[in-house]
Amino acid sequence: MKPPAASDGMVVYDGVSKFFPVRARPGREDSAELMVALDRINASVRKGELITLLGPSGCGKTTLLRLTAGLIVADEGRITIAGTPVTGPRKDACMVFQNFGLLPWRTVMGNVEFPLEIDGMGAAERRDRARDFIELVGLGAFAEHFPHELSGGMQQRVGIARALMRKPILIFMDEPFGALDAQTREQLQEDFLAIWSRTGATVVFVTHSIDEALILSDRIFVFETAPGRIRTVVESQVAAERLGGDVRAHPDFGKCRAELREMLRSEP
Ligand SMILES: Nc1ncnc2c1ncn2[C@@H]1O[C@H](COP(=O)(O)OP(=O)(O)OP(=O)(O)O)[C@@H](O)[C@H]1O
Numbered sequence: 001m002k003p004p005a006a007s008d009g010m011v012v013y014d015g016v017s018k019f020f021p022v023r024a025r026p027g028r029e030d031s032a033e034l035m036v037a038l039d040r041i042n043a044s045v046r047k048g049e050l051i052t053l054l055g056p057s058g059c060g061k062t063t064l065l066r067l068t069a070g071l072i073v074a075d076e077g078r079i080t081i082a083g084t085p086v087t088g089p090r091k092d093a094c095m096v097f098q099n100f101g102l103l104p105w106r107t108v109m110g111n112v113e114f115p116l117e118i119d120g121m122g123a124a125e126r127r128d129r130a131r132d133f134i135e136l137v138g139l140g141a142f143a144e145h146f147p148h149e150l151s152g153g154m155q156q157r158v159g160i161a162r163a164l165m166r167k168p169i170l171i172f173m174d175e176p177f178g179a180l181d182a183q184t185r186e187q188l189q190e191d192f193l194a195i196w197s198r199t200g201a202t203v204v205f206v207t208h209s210i211d212e213a214l215i216l217s218d219r220i221f222v223f224e225t226a227p228g229r230i231r232t233v234v235e236s237q238v239a240a241e242r243l244g245g246d247v248r249a250h251p252d253f254g255k256c257r258a259e260l261r262e263m264l265r266s267e268p
């Protein structure tokens, strides 16, 4: 198979492998055994696409996301973003975490404006922008609240607003809605899709949930485990219904879900 060319996509994975040392057993402290967390990942994410990484626990989803975000380094192969090899975190990319990662001593405004404060932007300008994004995620009335005064769903809205502050071209999300109850999660999925469609950003989104993958994705990278590999890439049959429509009501939703469940269940 021809390796993907850097020009093919926004994010291109070219033979990417990652190994981790296996914790030495007593009496084998000198062991240099390695486990293969990711095995020769070849894939490409198109500009403006929303991709989900779907697979069982331990298949390497977070590892691939961290490699893409430049937080850790691949042992083999390379990742390019817009044709440039990833060598560390980029200012035009951002990360949204499952546990929100907010600063508890700062208000909503203080958290959202934080990235641009670090960048040295003047207070008036960054507050104007923060106010726009706080409004966009539906928290206009809560700008002066502290994180502990907000629900989990509201805290993650702050996380999303903060992530958007540098107007990223790439958004990395690691199970961002995993800690939320089902109803809040559905609402945030819907709201995030609406926000994403306005930003034009490319999104790589990690999830365990087949439904979440179907609701959000243009394409789904389905993983297998031990070693972590992309088993297949599934083009969503229901993506056209995502914005404004109800994906779950699509006549093919049940069939797509059953097919994905079968793929995950019949892991070799
Ligand atoms: N820093 C590390 N040191 C050693 N092993 C690691 C490290 N990070 C990840 N691993 C191992 O690599 C494999 C993949 O881990 P990863 O966190 O990427 O999985 P995941 O698909 O995100 O799982 P989950 O769905 O549970 O979050 C696992 O076996 C894990 O134990």
Ligand SMILES: [Mg+2]
Pocket (backbone or CB within 6 Å): 061, 062, 063
């Ligand atoms: Mg993970």
